[in-house]
Amino acid sequence: xxxxxxxxxxxxxxxxxxxxxxxxxxxxxxxxxxxxxxxxxxxxxxxxxxxxxxxxxxxxxxxxxxxxxxxxxxxxxxxxxxxxxxxxxxxxxxxxxxxxxxxxxxxxxxxxxxxxxxxxxxxxxxxxxxxxxxxxxxxxxxxxxxxxxxxxxxxxxxxxxxxxxxxxxxxxxxxxxxxxxxxxxxxxxxxxxxxxxxxxxxxxxxxxxxxxxxxxxxxxxxxxxxxxxxxxxxxxxxxxxxxxxxxxxxxxxxxxxxxxxxxxxxxxxxxxxxxxxxxxxxxxxxxxxxxxxxxxxxxxxxxxxxxxxxxxxxxxxxxxxxxxxxxxxxxxxxxxxxxxxxxxxxxxxxxxxxxxxxxxxxxxxxxxxxxxxxxxxxxxxxxxxxxxxxxxxxxxxxxxxxxxxxxxxxxxxxxxxxx
Numbered sequence: 001x002x003x004x005x006x007x008x009x010x011x012x013x014x015x016x017x018x019x020x021x022x023x024x025x026x027x028x029x030x031x032x033x034x035x036x037x038x039x040x041x042x043x044x045x046x047x048x049x050x051x052x053x054x055x056x057x058x059x060x061x062x063x064x065x066x067x068x069x070x071x072x073x074x075x076x077x078x079x080x081x082x083x084x085x086x087x088x089x090x091x092x093x094x095x096x097x098x099x100x101x102x103x104x105x106x107x108x109x110x111x112x113x114x115x116x117x118x119x120x121x122x123x124x125x126x127x128x129x130x131x132x133x134x135x136x137x138x139x140x141x142x143x144x145x146x147x148x149x150x151x152x153x154x155x156x157x158x159x160x161x162x163x164x165x166x167x168x169x170x171x172x173x174x175x176x177x178x179x180x181x182x183x184x185x186x187x188x189x190x191x192x193x194x195x196x197x198x199x200x201x202x203x204x205x206x207x208x209x210x211x212x213x214x215x216x217x218x219x220x221x222x223x224x225x226x227x228x229x230x231x232x233x234x235x236x237x238x239x240x241x242x243x244x245x246x247x248x249x250x251x252x253x254x255x256x257x258x259x260x261x262x263x264x265x266x267x268x269x270x271x272x273x274x275x276x277x278x279x280x281x282x283x284x285x286x287x288x289x290x291x292x293x294x295x296x297x298x299x300x301x302x303x304x305x306x307x308x309x310x311x312x313x314x315x316x317x318x319x320x321x322x323x324x325x326x327x328x329x330x331x332x333x334x335x336x337x338x339x340x341x342x343x344x345x346x347x348x349x350x351x352x353x354x355x356x357x358x359x360x361x362x363x364x365x366x367x368x369x370x371x372x373x374x375x376x377x378x379x380x381x382x383x384x385x386x387x388x389x390x391x392x393x394x395x396x397x398x399x400x401x402x403x404x405x406x407x408x409x410x411x412x413x414x415x416x417x418x419x
Contacts, residue, residue, distance in 0.1 A: 039082040040110065044342050046072070046329065047111040049098055049126060050118045050141060052090035055219045055245035059274045060118035060141040064325040066313050068115055071329035079336050087111065091122045093218065098122030102129040112342045113138060113332060116325055120144040120191035130155060134344055138332060140324045143243075143272060144191050145198070145407065148371040152414035155344050157351065159372045160324035161294050163191065165405045166271050167198035169292040173378050173398065174237055174269050175206040182269075183235035184213035185226050185250055187242035195241040195271050211235045220246060223253040231259055236267060243272045248280045255285050274319040278381055278393045286393075287383040294376050295320035295360055296394050302359035317391045327360035328372075364402070369414035373402035 048068055050060045065088050072084045087109065091098035098117065105111035106129065114130065117123045118141030130137045131153050138157045139147055145162040171182075182203050186192040192215070200210045211233045214226040227250075230238045238259065240247050247270060259266045270277070273291040297307035297317045306326070310318045335350035336342050356364030361374035379394040387393065409417055 039080055039336075039340075039342050040112070043083050043085055043110070044079050044333070044336055045085045045087065045109070045111045046113050046115055046332075047087045047089065047102075047105045047109070048115045048325075049089055049091045049101060049122065050116045051093055052088075054093050056093065056118050056141070056243065058276045058280070059244050059319055060116055060321050060325075063314055063316070063318065063322045064116045064118075064140060067310065067318065067322045067326040068329045070310065070313070071326045071333070075330065075333045079333050080340050084333065091117070091119075093119050093122060095121040095125035099125035099129055102126045103133075106130075106133040106135050112136065113347075115329065116141045116321070118142060118321070119189075120194075121189055123147060124151070124190065127151060127153070127156060136332070136344055136347060138328045140321045140328060142191065144194050146190075146194070148367075148369045148412070148414060149407075150413040150415075152369045152412075152416055154370075154416065155348055156370045157328065157366055157372055158370055159328045160321050161272075161292075161376070162371070162406070163194040163198045164407045165294075165376050166292050167195060167202055169376050169378050169398075169400050169405055170269055170271055170290060171199040171202040171239070172206065174267065174290055175203050175208050179237040179267055179269070180206075180208040181211055181235045182208060182237045182239050183211050183230045183233040184239045184241050185223070185230060186213050186215045187246055188215040188217055191243065192241045196239070199239055199241065199271055216242070216246070218246065220249070223250050224257070226250075227254055227257045227259060230254075230266070231257065234264070237269050238266050239269045239271055240273075241271050244274075244277070247273055248277050251277075251281050251285060251289075260285075274321070275317060275391070275393060276319055279316070279391070283382060283384045283387055283393065286381045287386075289381040290378065290397070291381070292376055292378055293320045293394075294374065295323045296377060296379065296396075297323075298392065298394070299377075299396075306359045323360050327356065327358050330358065331356055367409060369409065369412050369417050371406055373406050375402055376400045376405040 048065050051057050052061050089101050113136035115138050117126050120142045123142035136155050140160050143163045145164045148158045184196045186196045214229045216226050240250055270291045278286045297303055335347045339346040339350045352366045364374035366372050378398040380397050
């Protein structure tokens, strides 16, 4: 009867097998790592959704698109050795169009990050799509503070300003100067409501009173009834909780109705105003207005140098959203370069870990709720006599540090914030 023969492998054979197994595992790991750090589709593709032709086109729109393209060009047109592309679309200030375009870009357009998304309703729509697709969105145009509040998510950044910071800085300053009684003219959508609510809270906290409010539709053509209500309220301050063309038209009409002249003149407080608005209104009408911005082209040598380059392209000076569009794009591209991938989680980790130091912000940082915290500035609009050259419009009244301007994390409703 034959017995089975048990062969003992030679030690060298066992060593070879172990080595081969180890090499195979190493190769597999290297393959996974390489795939994890690859640039998808060999292109980093950015999309800007904005108002290209409507009431907010001057304050975001083509100017923000131009600023983003400047950042791409300054970065060399490539990141991690791969081409950078920019696609642009007009959401027409409609949530359904914004949502549809964002879904299309993420599903079939191979867009890695969406930028700007001016106006709150489109921003909220894009936020929901980005949440489903786990994609990056950097908000430069909208102000709704809920984007980093109860609606915060890991892959979004609110970069330039929000309703809390605007209301906090402007309303605090005017109330402290004696403007205790307020009436609001408010854009009747989420942004306007939020801005009025935040400003009202500041006024009340400082011992002031809110005497009433009038709400108008977006892109209103007749402000007569709203201004008469404001005038009849006899409020010391009329807070403008609107933006873009609506703010410009409110201020022009206020002068025609005599709100800002005569014995019973009222102070206008622009809760969101851009330098473009001042340019459109003119210093004769806008002089003396108090407003808050996150950037002014004529602050220092750095801001002037970049802004003059922008002016060569657009024939107007940039505002805070347009400067922020450049800064946030550069910050995103640097994160992709450092992470060697356009993967959402890896890029966001780099963006939040890296301070922002450029002409737009010094020692800026992205908090866990997605809020980019940086200094905000309270300005007074110059009179015609004070302005010495084109676009010389602002006097700096106060610099408010980011941790004082923006909502403290201790008060945040963002579920990602640990308390």
